[in-house]
Amino acid sequence: xxxxxxxxxxxxxxxxxxxxxxxxxxxxxxxxxxxxxxxxxxxxxxxxxxxxxxxxxxxxxxxxxxxxxxxxxxxxxxxxxxxxxxxxxxxxxxxxxxxxxxxxxxxxxxxxxxxxxxxxxxxxxxxxxxxxxxxxxxxxxxxxxxxxxxxxxxxxxxxxxxxxxxxxxxxxxxxxxxxxxxxxxxxxxxxxxxxxxxxxxxxxxxxxxxxxxxxxxxxxxxxxxxxxxxxxxxxxxxxxxxxxxxxxxxxxxxxxxxxxxxxxxxxxxxxxxxxxxxxxxxxxxxxxxxxxxxxxxxxxxxxxxxxxxxxxxxxxxxxxxxxxxxxxxxxxxxxx
Amino acid sequence: xxxxxxxxxxxxxxxxxxxxxxxxxxxxxxxxxxxxxxxxxxxxxxxxxxxxxxxxxxxxxxxxxxxxxxxxxxxxxxxxxxxxxxxxxxxxxxxxxxxxxxxxxxxxxxxxxxxxxxxxxxxxxxxxxxxxxxxxxxxxxxxxxxxxxxxxxxxxxxxxxxxxxxxxxxxxxxxxxxxxxxxxxxxxxxxxxxxxxxxxxxxxxxxxxxxxxxxxxxxxxxxxxxxxxxxxxxxxxxxxxxxxxxxxxxxxxxxxxxxxxxxxxxxxxxxxxxxxxxxxxxxxxxxxxxxxxxxxxxxxxxxxxxxxxxxxxxxxxxxxxxxxxxxxxxxxxxxx
Numbered sequence: 189x190x191x192x193x194x195x196x197x198x199x200x201x202x203x204x205x206x207x208x209x210x211x212x213x214x215x216x217x218x219x220x221x222x223x224x225x226x227x228x229x230x231x232x233x234x235x236x237x238x239x240x241x242x243x244x245x246x247x248x249x250x251x252x253x254x255x256x257x258x259x260x261x262x263x264x265x266x267x268x269x270x271x272x273x274x275x276x277x278x279x280x281x282x283x284x285x286x287x288x289x290x291x292x293x294x295x296x297x298x299x300x301x302x303x304x305x306x307x308x309x310x311x312x313x314x315x316x317x318x319x320x321x322x323x324x325x326x327x328x329x330x331x332x333x334x335x336x337x338x339x340x341x342x343x344x345x346x347x348x349x350x351x352x353x354x355x356x357x358x359x360x361x362x363x364x365x366x367x368x369x370x371x372x373x374x375x376x377x378x379x380x381x382x383x384x385x386x387x388x389x390x391x392x393x394x395x396x397x398x399x400x401x402x403x404x405x406x407x408x409x410x411x412x413x414x415x416x417x418x419x420x421x422x423x424x425x426x427x428x429x430x431x432x433x434x435x436x437x438x439x440x441x442x443x444x445x446x447x448x449x450x451x452x453x454x455x456x457x458x459x460x461x462x463x464x465x466x467x468x469x470x471x472x473x474x475x476x477x478x479x480x481x482x483x484x485x486x487x488x489x490x491x492x493x494x495x496x497x498x499x500x501x502x503x504x505x506x507x508x509x510x511x512x513x514x515x516x517x518x519x520x521x522x523x524x
Numbered sequence: 525x526x527x528x529x530x531x532x533x534x535x536x537x538x539x540x541x542x543x544x545x546x547x548x549x550x551x552x553x554x555x556x557x558x559x560x561x562x563x564x565x566x567x568x569x570x571x572x573x574x575x576x577x578x579x580x581x582x583x584x585x586x587x588x589x590x591x592x593x594x595x596x597x598x599x600x601x602x603x604x605x606x607x608x609x610x611x612x613x614x615x616x617x618x619x620x621x622x623x624x625x626x627x628x629x630x631x632x633x634x635x636x637x638x639x640x641x642x643x644x645x646x647x648x649x650x651x652x653x654x655x656x657x658x659x660x661x662x663x664x665x666x667x668x669x670x671x672x673x674x675x676x677x678x679x680x681x682x683x684x685x686x687x688x689x690x691x692x693x694x695x696x697x698x699x700x701x702x703x704x705x706x707x708x709x710x711x712x713x714x715x716x717x718x719x720x721x722x723x724x725x726x727x728x729x730x731x732x733x734x735x736x737x738x739x740x741x742x743x744x745x746x747x748x749x750x751x752x753x754x755x756x757x758x759x760x761x762x763x764x765x766x767x768x769x770x771x772x773x774x775x776x777x778x779x780x781x782x783x784x785x786x787x788x789x790x791x792x793x794x795x796x797x798x799x800x801x802x803x804x805x806x807x808x809x810x811x812x813x814x815x816x817x818x819x820x821x822x823x824x825x826x827x828x829x830x831x832x833x834x835x836x837x838x839x840x841x842x843x844x845x846x847x848x849x850x851x852x853x854x855x856x857x858x859x860x
Contacts (some may be wrong), residue, residue: 198783198804201709203719205569206783206804209545233541296842321842373537374847383539447534447542467803468534468542506632506657511710 194225194518196472200511208472212463212480215390217398223522229385232464233373235445239326240266240411245354246329248407251336255285262414263421264325270424271300271320279319282328286335293318293327294345295377302424323377345378352380362392376446386462393460397441397453412441428474428498435494448473454486474498479516530561530854532808536847544808548799548816551726553734559858565721568800569709571781575662576602576747581690582665584743587672591621598750599757601665606760607636607656615655618664622671629654629663630681631713638760659713681714688716698728712782722798729796733777733789748777764810764834771830784809790822810834815852
């Protein structure tokens with residue numbers, strides 16, 4: 189690799205053992221690339237970083253009001269939640285309000301991300317179900333939209349179902365592009381996922397937070413405010429996404445996606461950021477995001493201090509000894 | 525990234541979502557670099573790919589004979605085993621023969637890699653112990669050497685303990701280098717791990733298999749033959765390392781290391797290969813190793829067919845749908 193390539197280094201005994209390459213784009217509301225790492229036009233899948241956008245039609249088209257969804261319930265619609273009891277309760281509450289059952293969720297099951305919740309299930313002799321899936325809130329939101337629109341709720345995960353066509357149009361509108369032209373894959377939970385260049389994803393987040401600031405009562409305003417007012421429901425105990433929104437008092441809107449995608453919106457500046465660890469390894473994400481925000485001066489000294497444990501991480505062995513660390517090594521490039 | 529950089533691609537909906545860069549070196553007994561990928565002089569840690577070398581002194585200095593270690597027990601000394609009952613039995617048998625107990629193992633515990641074994645422990649209400657650690661055989665071998673040498677068996681994991689100094693010298697001899705000059709880190713299980721360039725690691729494997737062929741009764745001959753005669757004990761059910769040695773009838777000696785290191789020796793040709801996935805992600809290793817061996821024509825068509833499930837791997841979602849794949853995309857470079 190070339191000296192100066194932006195990387196997260198994994199060290200052992202003070203030497204580099206592995207490297208994660210990082211690309212990122214910081215874009216303003218007008219779509220101008222203001223700063224970047226690596227390849228800011230890298231085409232990647234949006235994955236769960238698209239969840240706030242997938243939740244917008246739930247508010248915009250009246251389902252949230254019709255069913256009286258709370259901020260916590262809207263936040264869990266945008267979540268990759270940890271399957272903690274409060275998350276599961278919020279999803280069940282949405283399902284009850286829209287007269288659906290857990291059986292209507294087509295996301296498959298996986299154990300809760302939050303270990304104590306996974307252990308509690310196991311000790312109770314119960315298998316995880318779709319409601320524990322980190323995406324169950326997003327699926328509940330898609331069901332809510334479908335119920336309110338009066339369309340069939342079965343097969344809501346298919347690309348040609350009205351809710352998926354509606355979401356595709358929504359993302360296309362914010363991307364200022366034709367959604368039908370976007371390459372589509374199937375996400376980890378069965379619904380469509382769209383491929384976008386990093387700078388386009390960053391532009392979407394910039395426009396959403398700028399719109400939210402201009403009109404707090406808009407769908408963008410309500411969804412992003414639900415996320416930052418209820419950050420625990422967007423992630424869970426100790427999760428980077430919840431921590432970033434908590435620590436910055438909601439100035440940053442943040443969302444992780446599988447395969448090491450991360451999107452952020454800065455409400456004060458109307459800027460969007462999209463980050464991708466090239467190899468998809470989750471362990472490098474926190475270090476990349478916190479260092480990038482620090483170099484961009486988008487965190488105060490106190491906020492950076494509060495996130496220090498995500499900035500550089502110890503590597504421990506099975507004897508619980510610290511044998512290395514995960515640390516950033518890059519310099520952000522700027523257009524000005 | 526540049527077109528042509530050697531990578532393992534992770535796709536979704538036919539598009540690349542993530543990329544793992546690969547470096548590799550194929551070296552002959554004389555240390556000549558015959559083929560490579562990426563940076564063949566990349567300095568990395570040997571990790572568990574060093575285990576066969578760490579086991580050599582156990583045979584060379586008489587401990588294996590003195591305690592009557594079987595081939596399966598020698599193989600488990602070289603293993604990153606899956607913690608299956610037969611692996612645990614083999615380690616316990618070594619400990620009994622050398623009058624040590626499980627408490628003498630300083631590797632910390634982790635659940636068995638083999639899921640049914642981990643589940644069986646859990647269902648029995650038992651916590652994993654050091655003997656289930658994938659490195660427990662290596663540690664038992666270090667205890668065997670120490671017991672036979674008449675030195676203290678406590679603190680055998682410290683870099684200045686006689687067994688670690690002996691191993692360091694052994695690796696230095698095969699590397700044709702001064703071991704004391706090697707950068708040292710602490711391995712996942714607490715013992716020293718040495719940093720080496722990939723081409724030096726490949727040269728070590730080349731010399732070991734060449735020496736083994738010249739003198740089957742030598743330590744190199746006995747250790748490598750134990751590995752290929754008892755491949756199940758070096759890994760476990762379904763593990764790539766066991767499969768590679770089984771499928772090739774022992775022509776290839778193979779060993780995985782943490783952070784996506786892989787070493788191989790070809791007995792027939794006296795060649796060594798070292799592979800590193802730059803970011804340390806394990807999921808890319810099988811695809812890289814099988815494709816590399818195929819391009820180097822070190823697998824027959826039948827062997828390649830038998831390893832097809834490790835060559836390209838499906839990506840499934842929580843609905844058990846295939847949504848992408850892990851596949852190689854590189855062309856090996858050759859010096860001739």
